[in-house]
Amino acid sequence: PDAITVQELANRMAEKAADLVKALFKMGMMVTINQTIDQDTAELLVTEFGHNIERVSDSDADIDTTYDVDEEETLKVRPPVVAIMGHVDHGKTSLLDALRGTDVVRGEAGGITQHIGAYQIKTKGGEHITFLDTPGHEAFTEMRMRGANVTDIVILVVAGDDGLMPQTIEAINHTKAAGVPMIVAITKSDKPEFNPQKIRERLLEHEILVEAMSGDVQDVELSAKTGAGLDELIDKILLQAELLELRANPDRAADATVIEAKLDKGKGPLATVLVNRGTLKVGDILVVGTQSGRVRAMLDDKGRQIKEAGPSLPVEVLGLGGVPMAGDSLTVVETEARAREVAAYRQEMATAKRTVQAPVNLENMFSALA
Ligand code: GTP
Numbered sequence: 001p002d003a004i005t006v007q008e009l010a011n012r013m014a015e016k017a018a019d020l021v022k023a024l025f026k027m028g029m030m031v032t033i034n035q036t037i038d039q040d041t042a043e044l045l046v047t048e049f050g051h052n053i054e055r056v057s058d059s060d061a062d063i064d065t066t067y068d069v070d071e072e073e074t075l076k077v078r079p080p081v082v083a084i085m086g087h088v089d090h091g092k093t094s095l096l097d098a099l100r101g102t103d104v105v106r107g108e109a110g111g112i113t114q115h116i117g118a119y120q121i122k123t124k125g126g127e128h129i130t131f132l133d134t135p136g137h138e139a140f141t142e143m144r145m146r147g148a149n150v151t152d153i154v155i156l157v158v159a160g161d162d163g164l165m166p167q168t169i170e171a172i173n174h175t176k177a178a179g180v181p182m183i184v185a186i187t188k189s190d191k192p193e194f195n196p197q198k199i200r201e202r203l204l205e206h207e208i209l210v211e212a213m214s215g216d217v218q219d220v221e222l223s224a225k226t227g228a229g230l231d232e233l234i235d236k237i238l239l240q241a242e243l244l245e246l247r248a249n250p251d252r253a254a255d256a257t258v259i260e261a262k263l264d265k266g267k268g269p270l271a272t273v274l275v276n277r278g279t280l281k282v283g284d285i286l287v288v289g290t291q292s293g294r295v296r297a298m299l300d301d302k303g304r305q306i307k308e309a310g311p312s313l314p315v316e317v318l319g320l321g322g323v324p325m326a327g328d329s330l331t332v333v334e335t336e337a338r339a340r341e342v343a344a345y346r347q348e349m350a351t352a353k354r355t356v357q358a359p360v361n362l363e364n365m366f367s368a369l370a
């Protein structure tokens with residue numbers, strides 16, 4: 001039988017993924033937005049939301065992936081994608097740096113740190129974990145922009161010498177709404193003022209009952225400074241990932257999501273993308289949001305040229321005709337003509353939408369006609 005992720009189904013139904021998660025919960029199923037559900041369940045949900053199951057494609061102008069679903073037997077385990085969130089100065093970047101320091105591959109490569117918005121580590125046990133860097137106060141809008149559909153697990157960073165702060169609470173609410181499981185990291189355990197119990201009690205007020213208090217939300221005390229607790233955090237991420245049964249078909253044309261994009265003076269438009277399924281290859285013809293292009297080269301998070309990128313791997317893609325937006329989806333198509341056609345159609349739609357949304361007055365009516 002075919003399988004589809006809750007997020008994909010939500011996109012196709014134009015409903016909020018969190019609402020689908022809630023509906024599934026009422027049906028007695030505990031799933032997150034990135035988990036797959038079978039066709040029967042999907043159809044049940046579709047009916048539940050009052051949609052017609054027999055949905056036909058809108059037109060040939062855009063790419064319609066409605067029935068492009070991977071067969072169960074093609075799915076293979078993929079690494080988890082983990083976003084780190086929390087209040088300003090609570091130690092997110094320090095934790096990311098410390099985790100990067102545990103990367104056995106990076107150790108071998110001589111510790112070159114390349115800044116891209118996402119990176120993957122290989123643990124001592126040989127498993128891979130992808131981390132998303134969502135710095136500062138932009139974290140929430142950023143995560144929304146990138147589509148919560150790329151995040152499998154959220155690590156809520158709380159400084160153990162401080163408390164729950166406005167952005168901690170915002171992160172909690174956002175994570176709950178996205179239906180993504182959370183691991184609480186109580187950081188700065190090396191500090192004399194460290195008081196994890198106080199944090200755990202405050203979390204209760206937000207209906208988060210951590211393991212240390214016999215709840216089911218994993219928590220870990222750690223220090224980015226001394227490295228204490230990092231291995232435990234990695235173990236907990238891997239355990240959570242196992243529970244989520246994250247899988248994707250690596251043997252097909254790639255679908256990916258843009259994490260960040262910019263215009264580089266020398267290299268042209270650059271997009272950091274995270275592969276959702278399939279394998280992205282040098283030479284692939286792409287449509288990315290309203291842009292088209294061909295993969296000229298790919299760089300991994302260590303700045304190394306790579307030829308192929310499989311599920312959950314973040315890569316920087318060179319060769320697009322323009323700069324896409326964070327959250328845009330990337331699709332591989334057969335021909336350059338098709339890529340240009342789809343991109344042009346989307347640009348047209350985007351322009352039409354902007355024109356409709358603009359307040360109506362004589363001045364912009366004329367500029368819209370011009
Ligand atoms: P924003 O990006 O501004 O939101 O901050 P952040 O959450 O990334 O915090 P950052 O990692 O920059 O750390 C803030 C301060 O806390 C820095 O001065 C760090 O050196 C310090 N810090 C972070 N982690 C630890 C820790 O485990 N122990 C100690 N003692 N200090 C830490």
Ligand code: MG
Nearest residue numbers: 092093135136
């Ligand atoms: Mg930071």
